[in-house]
Amino acid sequence: MTFHIITIFPEIIRPYFSKGVIGMGREKGLFDLKIYNLREFTTDKHRKVDDTPYGGGPGMVMKVEPIFNCIQAIKDSLAKKEKSLVILTSARGKVFNQKKAKKLVDKYQHLIFICGRYEGVDQRVAEFVADKEFSIGKYVLSGGELAALVMTDVCARLIEGVLGNEESLISESYNQEEFDYPVYTKPEQFKNWLVPKVLLGGNHGEIKKWRDKHRVQKN
Structure with missing residues (x-):
């Protein structure tokens, strides 16, 4: 190209x-x-x-x-x-x-x-x-x-x-029917703003459920 x-x-x-x-x-x-x-x-x-x-x-x-x-x-x-x-x-x-x-x-x-x-x-x-x-x-x-x-x-x-x-390309927001889920990184706590606990536990099934729930539908 x-x-x-x-x-x-x-x-x-x-x-x-x-x-x-x-x-x-x-x-x-x-x-x-x-x-x-x-x-x-x-x-x-x-x-x-x-x-x-x-x-x-x-x-x-x-x-x-x-x-x-x-x-x-x-x-x-x-x-x-x-x-x-x-x-x-x-x-x-x-x-x-x-x-x-x-x-x-x-x-x-x-x-x-x-x-x-x-x-x-x-x-x-x-x-x-x-x-x-x-x-x-x-x-x-x-x-x-x-x-x-x-x-x-x-x-x-x-x-x-x-x-x-x-995988980044496949999972990007506009390649799907919904926008992507919220993402977080270190530190775990900044001021009083916390990373959701479910993302810290290592339970991939629960993490997937949380991410699916928090995806935003496209307009």
């Missing part, structure tokens, strides 16, 4: 993929990451990626040409048999979730993320360039980089070997 992220701020993306299980997964070669500076795909001397909106209105709109040029360059570099999907991060897109992530990881070898900025992206990108529009929630971000990072993180965790303990 290769994640391709198109942005005008590459420096936002790089640090995230250098730490934690995601960073280790990349170092092991379990997935690849390619970051593209959108300004490198402009055709004017000022490397302009945005312009004023037709019909008037506040702010600037990201231009279709450099985005199209970048996507075309990426697709031209891919092997013909490899499947790719172009995703536009968008507040009006369908909300991304664990099931969608699993389908993407199972079906595609390349996920290409377009990170929007300013007042939005020229509508022709959504209509003619992107395959899907995804949102990570019903709120507005300053840019699509955070959304792209969230989605790549969710997908990367589903790649075999990225998580050190595969």
